[in-house]
Amino acid sequence: MRRTALLAGARIMEIYDADDFEVKVKSDASPVTEADEAADAMISDALKEAFPEVLVVTEEQADSHTESADSFLIVDPLDGTKEFVRRRGDFTVNIAWVENGVPVRGVVYAPAKGRLFYTTAAGQSVEETGALDPSTPGETVPLAVASPDNGALVVVASKSHRDQATDDYIGKYQVNDMTSAGSSLKFCLVATGEADLYPRLGRTMEWDTAAGHAVLSGAGGRVVRFDDHTPLIYGKAGYANPFFIAYAPGVELKPGG
Structure with missing residues (x-):
């Protein structure tokens, strides 16, 4: 591979x-x-x-x-x-x-x-x-995820798919720094400790996320559904994803919606 x-x-x-x-x-x-x-x-x-x-x-x-x-x-x-x-x-x-x-x-x-x-x-x-x-x-x-400071989080978001809903959700956190990246690099920035949190409130497919998800998991990170914070699973019908959150354990996740 x-x-x-x-x-x-x-x-x-x-x-x-x-x-x-x-x-x-x-x-x-x-x-x-x-x-x-x-x-x-x-x-x-x-x-x-x-x-x-x-x-x-x-x-x-x-x-x-x-x-x-x-x-x-x-x-x-x-x-x-x-x-x-x-x-x-x-x-x-x-x-x-x-x-x-x-x-x-x-x-x-x-x-x-x-x-x-x-x-x-x-x-x-x-x-x-x-x-x-x-x-x-x-x-x-x-690679190892960072130990996040919930009073000063680093958040990464999409370059091409940023919207008001994403900004509103990020606004629920105490953010010290914002960065943007394209493609699955956002997962990798959390995996390397360069960011703590990556919320995605938009359409993605499993081929967009699976490799980055694996890299983040192997660095101690997690990826969960946005709605109920259960693990994001693969092999779904049509290979379409719900909204999700990728993060370093220790981030105090805010409710979606």
């Missing part, structure tokens, strides 16, 4: 660094680029070869959205397409393994930022540093 994410990221950057690239609009009005499609083909082919008996669900292959299994791989080949199109760099390659509703392994690679996060075989989340060679894993730094 790590190697595949790095190779897909390299292909994405070839397109990102070109003078121009094609942008199309999908049926749900979201953008899709040739980078999404190229990365999707690379990743799905590699995963199906490595795990021939495992269901691969990927954003860009609608047929996979009607399939289900207790254990499956779920992929967003280019999460943050809007950030990609605007050349803002906050986009990621997301690959996750889900078992019985829980994302237990994940890889999040931000190729424009040179940041790679993943869970090890033991379930510990790390950030790999150095040259990020696909064939040779480099040095890693274990």
Whole structure:
């Protein structure tokens, strides 16, 4: 999964660094680029070869959205397409393994930022540093969430999907600092201790969140539903998520609504 994410990221950057690239609009009005499609083909082919008996669900292959299994791989080949199109760099390659509703392994690679996060075989989340060679894993730094100060929280929110409802909910907390990020990097900022809380009051799909969720879990963090604060589970009908909150334990969650 790590190697595949790095190779897909390299292909994405070839397109990102070109003078121009094609942008199309999908049926749900979201953008899709040739980078999404190229990365999707690379990743799905590699995963199906490595795990021939495992269901691969990927954003860009609608047929996979009607399939289900207790254990499956779920992929967003280019999460943050809007950030990609605007050349803002906050986009990621997301690959996750889900078992019985829980994302237990994940890889999040931000190729424009040179940041790679993943869970090890033991379930510990790390950030790999150095040259990020696909064939040779480099040095890693274990990740651990911060010990939050509820009187001075650091909150991360979406760059492209911020709205009044999100601001109203964040306003329930005592916030020392606000930061914004695109794609699944928001989960990773909580996992590294760079933020304490990430509320999402908007539409997401499981391929948007599973890899980041796994990385955050492997760093000691949690992801719960916004409405009742029960764990966010995966393998739901259509792979659609409810609103959710990702956070470091110790944050005193405020009620939703």
